Amino acid sequence: MPGALAPEIPETPETLLARLRSLRALDVEVALRASLAVAIPLIVLIIAGRIDWTAYASFGAMTALYGRGEPYRLRARTITIAGAFLLGSIALALGVAVAGLPLLVGGLLLVVIGGILVATTAGLVPGTPLFFVFAFSVCAQLPTPPGEVGERMLVAVAAAVLAWLLTMSGWGLRRMFEPHSTGLFKDLPRAPRLRPATYRDPQVWLVILQNVVGVLLAGGLAMIVGIGHPYWAVVAVVAVLPPPRAAHSISRAVHRVVGTALGVVVTGLVLLPGPSVAWLVVVITVSQFGAEILVGKHYGAALLFITPLALSVVHLGSPVPVPALLVDRVVETALGAGVAILLVLLFRFGAGAAAQRRERRGPTEAPSGS
Template structure:
């Protein structure tokens, strides 16, 4: 019988610790979330290509954004969050389609935007959704409202969005089955689910919620109005940029997110140009969407600017699939309107922060 090799024993002891560290690193990458969101986005697009209806891509994609909600929530609570998000996404698609059918004038489109902003922020804060932003509802509404639509096309396009949302719901909840089926020893590979979303029925009475709504409404109207005034072809990008930059109710008002968005988008546009300018086949575009969705979900919680290197090609490619325009026009509009929306958001953030500081000082000196 030979004596034990001490080096081998040390290696044996270190292996479990190395495995634990590797598992923690793997979980920290949000691979579950990224994989689910990618599948929910890409599989419907593949189906649409196979049936020859890629013109429905935007509706399937917005329905698929349902999979972005419910991150790190236990499945009994996630079912509620994702269901609420699906209602919000499909409702935004449907509202946009109705206005598109009637060829709504600018004033009516603007009123619709305000409605979506108010209801979206209230929905997110009442139901404790995460991401805690009305961005995706606004994005869906603004795009769908501007895609030319005939009355006989409404039901089919809305159904595509509904099916996309339902599929995303199933993909998002699929982890429950995977966790139950997986052997117990594989549990360290799964991400912990610590988030407990809280329903707040009184959110509509919270002054911070209405302050956030006011900021987004004012910023969206100013940015969108300026984009239209100077004749930029995709004014909704300016609106979306404002909503993306504005902090949620009660969060710290920071300007760094706006700068991350502007510079991240500019670099993301360069990446998109490398993809779209050569005029690749549709399967390459779907691959770009898949990579963009996966990379965005991995990075969004770590560095917003870096995530935009993936978000920008994703958003522009989806937009291009649904409503093709000259690539150079699409890219230039995206950069200019993101800078415009970001600048408006920065001004509002700084003004709000200064106003809140003055109010705090006044209350401190008031006997």
């Protein structure tokens, strides 16, 4: 190693600041907030002896995943909107869980359509309904006694409020220390704009159509084949399909499948030995941190943390045989990603054909002398 051959360089204020700036570039601040947002509610539930409620706390805590890189005035709006829709998705899921699975498809479509409209209108990142669909799909299929609906919803609300407070916690620190700092705090360059006319945008409805067709097709195929946890296929479709006006990238689907497969290997190493509840909370917290560090840099690498995070949350709240859980995750992710790729190619072909037709019509329909 180079450090073993060269004399140790003494730490100076300049080198210390350089290290702090390099940490800033890795979004450690965001990752730490997101990790605390999920760890604290889970620890409280373990102490209370209600491990079966961990899904509601985990999904409420996803409020902390929004507002990255935004000034605090705008961030407050972003995380309020995102948190409210997350809680709405969980509330709808609780209603479906009590009323029965026949309402599952209607609720899922409502979350998909509403999630895309909300995300696009508010400029959320991600601009897809991924977390809303994930929260609804898992919570809607958890056995839910009618008498516990209020308590479970309260857990989700408390986790979302904590996540909101943690996400806004840097506001006071910045006001206190930023005027005297030398670049310690990371810049907040993102300024999302509200788009109240989103519902009139044909491109948005085209994306909604893609997602609706995708979730129905993937979920239906998973149920027909008889694979357990069919919502993984639905989540994979929503995760791969791009938001409005974004590039239709096949590589994201490939990253999703390969990253998930490798993430399942990591998850197997964690879950197969039968870890304690406390160890699973540590795994979830560390995975949340790693996912937030990498998700904006390489999606496939981030899945090495996202997959253990998701599977550990599901296993903690509703334990099932681990080998079946791991196999279901890989197979259904491949199924959902395959459906998404098919839709991307079909819509790309349709858009190209429509553009060619417009080009052929253009010269003949143009007025003479124009």
